[in-house]
Amino acid sequence: VADVTLAQLVDWLGRFRDLVTEKQSYLTELDSAIGDADHGSNMARGMGTVMEKLGTPATIDELFKTVGMTLVTSVGGASGPLYGTFFLRIGTTAGAVSGLTYAEFSAALRAGLAGVIARGKAEVGDKTMLDALVPALDAWDAAASAPWDAAFAAASSGRDATEPLVARKGRASYLGDRSAGHLDPGATSTALLFEALAGALA
Ligand code: ADP
Ligand code: MG
Ligand code: MG
DSSP, X not given: OOSEEHHHHHHHHHHHHHHHHHTHHHHHHHHHHHSOSOHHHHHHHHHHHHHHHOOOOSSHHHHHHHHHHHHHHHOOSTHHHHHHHHHHHHHHHHOXXXXXXXXXXXXXXXXXXXXXXXXXXXXXXXXXXXXXXXXXXXXXXXXXXXXXXXXXXXXXXXXXXXTTOOOOSSGGGGGGGGGTTSOOHHHHHHHHHHHHHHHHHO
16 A cells, blocks of 8 residues: 555645745745745645646656646746746656555655756755755654654745745845845745645644
8 A cells, every 4th residue: 555645735825825825925924035035826826727727637657747837837936946846856756656655655756856957956055945945854754653743844944944044046146145044935845745744744
């Protein structure tokens, strides 16, 4: 039997939509400090459109193809193509199946991460969503049990660790040293992505 089912993955996305909608003003407030004040609306609108377009996918690749394409095409801003690529790669790596083992799911998440890096050319420490995503996946792989809880905790610590950093990628990098002293909006939404995953898999 599969550890991670198609239904749980649909639940993950629905929970992520709910969290970014609930935290929309907060995410936009974070982006107003070091960006252009649209991260909350980008994510809430993008995930809202995703859930409207989802239909009833038969396989995991079909599910994430819709998610990824919708985000890439409907969200103007760095986060649309980056989150979109993340989900597209998860889907192509998972394949035309309706369930995954935890190891297969981890491999799919890693492929998603590789897509974000290929597209955005950022590294850990650049004050981006990678500062939550990379530690989350490392914690997932290191966990002896309940990897979703370890991943959520690590994503949250990674988000918090962005506060003192100077941004080296994205709009926040235009501020130079003035980007320090604020949480990164994208790392904050990525922590919500893992909060949603923990809720779906628990
Ligand atoms: P935009 O900056 O285009 O308005 P958003 O506000 O929706 O887009 O998203 C901003 C977030 O995108 C940042 O907080 C950061 O986490 C993430 N980001 C920006 N550029 C990159 C990049 N090159 N690689 C990874 N993440 C990035
Ligand atoms: Mg922005
Ligand atoms: Mg923008």
